[in-house]
Amino acid sequence: MNNTKAMIRGALIIAMGLLVPTVFHLTSVSGAIFLPMHLPILVGAAFVNPWIALVAGALTPLASSIATGMPPLFPIAFLMTFELAVYGWTMSWLLNKKRVNIYAALIIAMIAGRTALGLAAVVTTSLFAVQLNPFMYMKGAILTGLPGMALQLLLVPVLIKALSASLQFRRG
Known part of the structure; x- marks a missing residue:
């Protein structure tokens, strides 16, 4: 895939990363529970190289915070930057380079993404004296996000397969 097409796909991932959570929030569905920003990153990663997926994952929470105020820029969007960057890179690398089962x-x-989130929380609280207990934050993020993780397990493989077939997208 040429660089222009890869960058356009990366921009589309970011755009969907802003649009999907907005739709969730407009319908009063909690983003903390259903993790709507994660879906475009995980799906889009199948169609770009790992580095484009990493950049799209890193930029999406920051762009969303600046454009919509959700999530709050610091510390939440800052922490999600690491989580979604790792989601994107790992998903793309495993699917496109290692050909691992979806x-x-x-x-x-x-x-990997939740581990990165936890490590970022530990480092952030240490470096910036943020009033955040990283272990309680991770416990809450995992327990609160269980419905979103279930949604990811149901939707992401279906969406990747549907996009691959119907749009004839070439994977990353």
């Missing part, structure tokens, strides 16, 4: 890639990406 469900295995998704589960590994979800674990």
Whole structure:
């Protein structure tokens, strides 16, 4: 895939990362519970190289925070930057470079992303004296996000397969 097409796909991932959570919030569905920003990153990662997926994952929460005020820029969007960057890179690398099964890639990406979120929370509280207990934050993020993780396990593989077939997208 040429660089222009890859960058357009990356921009589309970011745009969907702003649009999907906005739709969720307009319908009064909690983003903290259903994790709508994660869906475009995880799906889009299948159609770009790992580095484009990483950049799209990193920029999406920051762009959303600046454009919509959700999530709050610091510390939440800042922390999500690391989580979604790792989601994107891991998902793309496993699917496109290692040719791992889509469900295995998704589960590994979800674990890697949440691990990055936890590490970012620990570092952020240490460096910036943020009033945030990283362990309680992670416990809350995981428990609150369980419905969103279930939604990801249901929708992401279906959406990737549907986009691959119907739009004849070439994967990353």
